[in-house]
Amino acid sequence: MNEQNRPDAGEEQSVAATPPAEAGSETGGPTVREQERPGVLQQILGGSALMSVLAVVLALFIGGLLIAFADEDTREAATYFFARPFDTISAGLSAMAEAYVAMFRGSVFDWQAATFAGMVNPLTESMVFAVPLILAGLGIAVGFRAGLFNIGAQGQIIVGAIGAAWLGFAFDLPPVIHLLAAILGGAIGGAVWGGIPGVLKARFGANEVIVTIMLNYIAVYLISYILKQPGFNPGRTGQRSPAVSPDATYPLLVPQWLWPDNGFRLHWGFVVAILATVFVWWLMERSTVGFQIRAVGANPAAARTAGMSVGRITIITMVVAGALAGLAATGQVLGTERSLTAGVAASFGFDAITVALLGRSRPWGTFFAGILFGALKAGGFLMQSLTSTPIDIVLVVQSLIVLFIAAPPLVRSVFRLPDPDRRRRRKADTRTTQEATA
Amino acid sequence: MKLELQGITKVFGSLVANDHIDLVVEPGEIHALLGENGAGKSTLMNVLYGLYDPDDGQILLDGAPATFRGPGDAVSAGIGMVHQHFMLVPVFTVAESVALGYEPTGAGGVLRLEEARRRVREISDRFGFQVDPDARIEDLPVGVQQRVEIIKALSRDAQVLILDEPTAVLTPQETDELIRIMRELKESGTSIVFITHKLREVRAIADRITVIRRGRVVGEASPTSTETELASLMVGRSVSLTVDKEPAQPGEATFEVEGLSVVAPTGTVLVDDISFDVRAGEILCVAGVQGNGQTELAEVILGIEQADSGSVRLDGKDILGTGVKERLRSGIGFVPEDRSTDGVVSSFSIAENLVLDLYDTPPFARGVSMSPAKVTANAEQRTEEFDVRHTSVHDPISTLSGGNAQKVVLAREMSRPLRLLVASQPTRGLDVGSIEFVHGRVVAERDRGTPVIIVSTELDEVLGLADRIAVMYRGRIVGIVDAVGEDGTPVSRDVLGLMMAGVPLEDAQQQAAQHRSVLGAADLGEEQA
Numbered sequence: 001m002n003e004q005n006r007p008d009a010g011e012e013q014s015v016a017a018t019p020p021a022e023a024g025s026e027t028g029g030p031t032v033r034e035q036e037r038p039g040v041l042q043q044i045l046g047g048s049a050l051m052s053v054l055a056v057v058l059a060l061f062i063g064g065l066l067i068a069f070a071d072e073d074t075r076e077a078a079t080y081f082f083a084r085p086f087d088t089i090s091a092g093l094s095a096m097a098e099a100y101v102a103m104f105r106g107s108v109f110d111w112q113a114a115t116f117a118g119m120v121n122p123l124t125e126s127m128v129f130a131v132p133l134i135l136a137g138l139g140i141a142v143g144f145r146a147g148l149f150n151i152g153a154q155g156q157i158i159v160g161a162i163g164a165a166w167l168g169f170a171f172d173l174p175p176v177i178h179l180l181a182a183i184l185g186g187a188i189g190g191a192v193w194g195g196i197p198g199v200l201k202a203r204f205g206a207n208e209v210i211v212t213i214m215l216n217y218i219a220v221y222l223i224s225y226i227l228k229q230p231g232f233n234p235g236r237t238g239q240r241s242p243a244v245s246p247d248a249t250y251p252l253l254v255p256q257w258l259w260p261d262n263g264f265r266l267h268w269g270f271v272v273a274i275l276a277t278v279f280v281w282w283l284m285e286r287s288t289v290g291f292q293i294r295a296v297g298a299n300p301a302a303a304r305t306a307g308m309s310v311g312r313i314t315i316i317t318m319v320v321a322g323a324l325a326g327l328a329a330t331g332q333v334l335g336t337e338r339s340l341t342a343g344v345a346a347s348f349g350f351d352a353i354t355v356a357l358l359g360r361s362r363p364w365g366t367f368f369a370g371i372l373f374g375a376l377k378a379g380g381f382l383m384q385s386l387t388s389t390p391i392d393i394v395l396v397v398q399s400l401i402v403l404f405i406a407a408p409p410l411v412r413s414v415f416r417l418p419d420p421d422r423r424r425r426r427k428a429d430t431r432t433t434q435e436a437t438a
Numbered sequence: 439m440k441l442e443l444q445g446i447t448k449v450f451g452s453l454v455a456n457d458h459i460d461l462v463v464e465p466g467e468i469h470a471l472l473g474e475n476g477a478g479k480s481t482l483m484n485v486l487y488g489l490y491d492p493d494d495g496q497i498l499l500d501g502a503p504a505t506f507r508g509p510g511d512a513v514s515a516g517i518g519m520v521h522q523h524f525m526l527v528p529v530f531t532v533a534e535s536v537a538l539g540y541e542p543t544g545a546g547g548v549l550r551l552e553e554a555r556r557r558v559r560e561i562s563d564r565f566g567f568q569v570d571p572d573a574r575i576e577d578l579p580v581g582v583q584q585r586v587e588i589i590k591a592l593s594r595d596a597q598v599l600i601l602d603e604p605t606a607v608l609t610p611q612e613t614d615e616l617i618r619i620m621r622e623l624k625e626s627g628t629s630i631v632f633i634t635h636k637l638r639e640v641r642a643i644a645d646r647i648t649v650i651r652r653g654r655v656v657g658e659a660s661p662t663s664t665e666t667e668l669a670s671l672m673v674g675r676s677v678s679l680t681v682d683k684e685p686a687q688p689g690e691a692t693f694e695v696e697g698l699s700v701v702a703p704t705g706t707v708l709v710d711d712i713s714f715d716v717r718a719g720e721i722l723c724v725a726g727v728q729g730n731g732q733t734e735l736a737e738v739i740l741g742i743e744q745a746d747s748g749s750v751r752l753d754g755k756d757i758l759g760t761g762v763k764e765r766l767r768s769g770i771g772f773v774p775e776d777r778s779t780d781g782v783v784s785s786f787s788i789a790e791n792l793v794l795d796l797y798d799t800p801p802f803a804r805g806v807s808m809s810p811a812k813v814t815a816n817a818e819q820r821t822e823e824f825d826v827r828h829t830s831v832h833d834p835i836s837t838l839s840g841g842n843a844q845k846v847v848l849a850r851e852m853s854r855p856l857r858l859l860v861a862s863q864p865t866r867g868l869d870v871g872s873i874e875f876v877h878g879r880v881v882a883e884r885d886r887g888t889p890v891i892i893v894s895t896e897l898d899e900v901l902g903l904a905d906r907i908a909v910m911y912r913g914r915i916v917g918i919v920d921a922v923g924e925d926g927t928p929v930s931r932d933v934l935g936l937m938m939a940g941v942p943l944e945d946a947q948q949q950a951a952q953h954r955s956v957l958g959a960a961d962l963g964e965e966q967a
Contacts, residue, residue, distance in 0.1 A: 287806045288798040295794065299783040304742060305774055306794040307763030 052358050054411050059400035067099045067389050068092030099389040106382025107375035117262040124266040130374030131331035132348045134273040137355030137366040138280045139324030144361040146317040147297035152212025153325040154349025155219035156190040160326025163189025164333045165340035168244030178247040186330040187323040194322015202311030241340035250335045269331040281363040357405045439597040445495035455481040457653040468630045470644035474869045478653040479633045483600050487519045488512040518591025519600040528576035533558050536590045561589050565622045581612030600631045609727050610935030614955045617643050637665040673870045681902040683881045689718035693858050693889045698748030700734045708734040710913035716889035723904035724893045731913035732893045736862045740772045741765050766795050769857030773864050781847045784836040789817035791835045792850050824849040841872030859883050862893040909937040917943035
C-alpha cells in the first residue's frame with residue numbers, strides 16, 4: 001500500500017467503510033465488491049515493462065556505487081576525502097566506468113578484439129548463457145500465471161538433464177532423430193519432476209512451494225547417486241558421465257563453413273528457446289488451456305464456478321513448467337557441457353525465478369530478461385579478469401533487481417512516477433462524472 | 439445534542455464523494471439518510487465519525503465547531519456508530535466486548551469486568567434489550583449482536599447514534615425490535631442517523647429524511663411521502679418499484695430435490711433433508727436470513743458443494759455425481775451469490791468473462807485453439823443486448839460498476855439455452871436501475887418456460903419476484919407458500935418473517951394475525967390508501 005492508497009488502507013483496518021471509488025457505482029468506477037485486493041504475485045506480475053526497465057537501471061546504479069566503494073583507489077582517496085573530495089568521486093566514477101565497460105565488452109561487443117568474429121563473440125556468449133535461463137524462466141512464468149510458486153526449476157533441470165544425457169550417450173540413433181529423442185528425454189524428465197508437486201497439490205492440497213524445494217534436494221542427491229552408477233561413471237570420479245553422442249548434440253548455429261574461424265559456442269538450443277517462447281505465448285494467449293491457467297491463477301473460485309477443474313489445471317501447469325525446465329537442461333547437456341555433470345544445473349533454476357519476475361511472466365518479457373541475465377553472467381567473467389571487481393557483484397545486481405521488482409512503489413517513488421492503478425481508476429471516475437453531468 | 443454538518447466536501451482523486459453536504463440533526467430525532475449504494479452516505483458518516491478528514495466544511499456540535507482526528511475524538515464528543523459489519527470479537531463475552539477499548543480498571547490496572555457487566559445490565563434493562571452480559575458473542579443471533587454494538591455506543595454516552603444499514607442482516611421481527619429500540623432511544627433524547635436504501639423502513643421510522651444522490655443532497659422529504667416519490671428522488675428519475683409480471687403459467691415439475699443433506703467437514707449440518715420441486719415457467723424464491731443453508735443449497739445444485747445424501751433431478755435425471763462443467767452444459771444457469779469471488783475473474787477483460795464457461799466450445803475455440811475475434815464479437819453482441827455500459831470489451835471487468843458487472847454475469851449465464859436458472863442474491867449491492875433490469879430478465883426467462891430458483895434475503899425482492907416461496911431456517915425448509923394465495927391476496931410479510939425465524943407456517947399465520955409488525959402494518963396502510 002503506498003501513500004496514495006491510504007483511504008482504502010485505513011478503511012480496511014478500522015471500518016467497513018465505503019472506499020472512495022464507490023461513488024462511481026452507477027456507470028464507471030469500481031465498487032467495493034469488485035475492488036479485490038490483488039495478491040502479492042498479481043501485484044508483481046501486473047506491473048509494466050517500464051517498471052522492469054527502471055528496476056534494472058536502479059539496480060545497476062546501486063551496483064555501481066558498490067563497485068566504487070569496493071575499489072581500492074577510491075578507498076585510498078577517501079582517506080583524504082575532506083581535503084580533496086573530488087579525488088574520491090573521480091576515483092569512484094572511474095572504477096564504476098571501468099567495471100561496466102568491461103562488462104559491456106564481455107557481454108555485447110568487444111571493440112578491442114582482433115577479428116570481427118571476436119568482436120561480436122561476447123553477444124553470442126550472452127545468448128548461450130541465456131538459453132537455459134529463458135527456458136527455465138518460461139517454466140516459472142507459466143506457473144506464476146496459474147498462481148503457483150514453482151521453486152523447483154532447479155530439480156526439474158537436474159532430472160531433465162539426466163533424461164537428456166542418458167538418451168544422448170546410451171543409445172545409438174540416426175542423427176536428427178537422436179537429437180530430438182534426447183531433447184524429448186529432457187522435457188519428459190523435467191515434466192515428471194514438475195508433475196509430482198502438481199499431483200500432490202491437486203490431490204492432497206500439498207503446498208507446491210514446500211514440495212518443490214524438497215524435490216530440489218532430492219534431485220541433487222539423485223544426480224550424485226546416478227553419477228556413481230557403472231554406466232554413468234567412466235572416469236570413476238562420480239563427477240561426469242560419458243560424453244553425449246555427437247548426433248545428439250545441438251549443432252552450432254553459425255557453422256564453420258559459413259563463417260570460418262568464428263569460434264562461437266552458440267548452438268541450436270537458442271532456436272529452441274525462441275520456439276518455446278512463441279509456444280508459451282500461444283499457449284497462454286490463444287489456447288483454451290492457457291485461458292484456464294490464467295483464470296485459475298487469477299480467481300480459482302470463479303474458475304471452478306465456471307466449470308473448470310482447478311486440480312487438472314494445476315497438474316497440467318506443473319507438467320508444462322517442468323517440461324520447459326527440462327528443455328533448459330538440454331541447453332547445458334546437449335549444448336555446452338555435452339555430458340552430465342554434478343553441477344549441470346549451476347544456479348539456473350533459481351536465476352530463472354528472477355528472470356520470470358523481471359519479465360513479468362510474459363513470454364517475450366521473460367525472453368529478454370533471460371538475455372539480460374545471460375549478458376550479466378557473460379560480462380561478469382571479463383569484468384572480474386580485467387578489473388579488481390569480483391564477479392559476485394553480478395549476484396548483487398541480480399538480487400537488487402528482484403528487490404526492486406518486488407517493491408514497485410519504491411521504484412515509483414525513486415523516479416517520481418504516479419501509481420498506474422490510481423491513474424486508471426481516476427480515468428474511470430472522470431468518465432463517470434462526465435457522464436453524470438451530461 | 440444538535441448536530442450540524444455544513445458544506446462537507448470529500449474528494450478522492452478526481453471523484454467528489456461528498457459535495458458541500460449540509461445536514462442538521464435535531465436532538466431526539468431519527469434522521470434517515472437515504473441514497474443508493476455509492477451515493478456517498480457512508481463517506482459522509484465516516485467523515486462524521488473521524489475516519490476521513492473532510493476537504494472542506496465543518497462539523498458543529500450544539501453550535502460549536504468540532505474537529506475529529508479519529509474515531510476516538512468522535513466517541514468522546516458523544517458520537518457512536520454501529521457499522522453494517524459488526525466490529526465484535528467472536529470469542530469475547532458481551533461485557534468484554536463492551537469494555538473493549540475503554541476497559542474499566544481498578545488498582546494496578548486490573549480489569550474490573552464487574553463494572554462492565556453492571557453497565558451492560560443497566561443499559562439493557564433501561565431499553566429492554568434483553569442481553570446477557572456473560573453470553574459469548576459467537577453464540578448470539580445477529581440481531582442481538584447488533585444490540586451489543588448499540589450498548590457499546592451507549593455505554594460511552596453517545597448522544598448521536600449512527601446506524602449504517604442496520605436492517606440488512608435482520609429478520610423482519612428483529613427489524614421490528616430494532617425499530618422499537620430506536621424509538622426508546624429517541625424518547626430518551628438520543629439522536630439517530632439512520633443510513634439506508636430501503637424506502638419502506640424509512641417511511642416507518644424516520645422523522646425526517648435527507649436524500650443523497652451522487653454526493654449531493656438532492657432534497658429533504660417527510661415520512662409521509664410515498665415510496666415512489668422517495669424512489670424517484672433517490673434515483674433521479676421515475677422508477678417502477680414493483681416487478682412487472684404476468685401470473686405464472688407453470689408446466690411440469692422439471693427440477694426436483696429430494697431428501698437433500700449437506701454436512702460440513704466439521705460435522706455441522708448445513709442443509710438438512712430438503713425436498714422441493716420447481717415447475718417449468720415458475721419462480722421459486724428461497725427466502726431466509728443469511729447463513730441458513732441457502733448458499734449451500736445453491737452450490738449443491740451447481741456441484742461446487744457435495745451432497746451427503748438425497749437426490750437432485752433435472753428433467754428426470756439425477757445430476758448429483760456429475761461435474762460442474764457437465765451441469766452447466768446440460769443447461770443450468772448459475773448466478774453466484776458473491777459476484778467478485780465466484781462470478782467474475784476481475785483481472786480478465788469483459789469479453790473473456792463473457793466466455794468463462796464456453797471458452798472451449800465452437801465458435802470460441804476449435805480444438806485447443808481459441809478465436810479472439812469470435813470472443814470479441816460475442817462480447818459486443820452480449821453487452822449490447824444486456825445494456826452493459828462500458829468503454830471497451832477489452833477493459834478489465836474491474837472497471838465496471840457492480841450493476842454492470844452483474845449484467846455481464848447474467849449475459850453469460852443466459853446465453854446458453856437454459857433448463858434451470860439458479861440465481862443467488864442477484865441484485866445485492868445494485869442500483870435501482872440495474873435491479874429493474876435484472877428482475878425483468880429473470881421474469882423473461884421464466885416466461886420462456888424455464889424453472890427459476892432465486893435465493894434472496896431481501897423480502898421485498900422475494901415478494902416481488904416469487905411465484906412460490908420456500909423459507910429456510912437452519913438448513914431446513916420451514917414451509918413453502920404460494921406468493922399469491924387462492925383468494926388473490928399476497929402472502930403476508932409477517933408470516934414470512936416469522937417463518938424466517940423458524941416458526942412453522944400455521945403457527946406463523948396465527949401469530950401474525952395477533953401481532954402486526956411495523957413494516958407489515960405499513961404494507962397494509964399502503965394498500966388501503
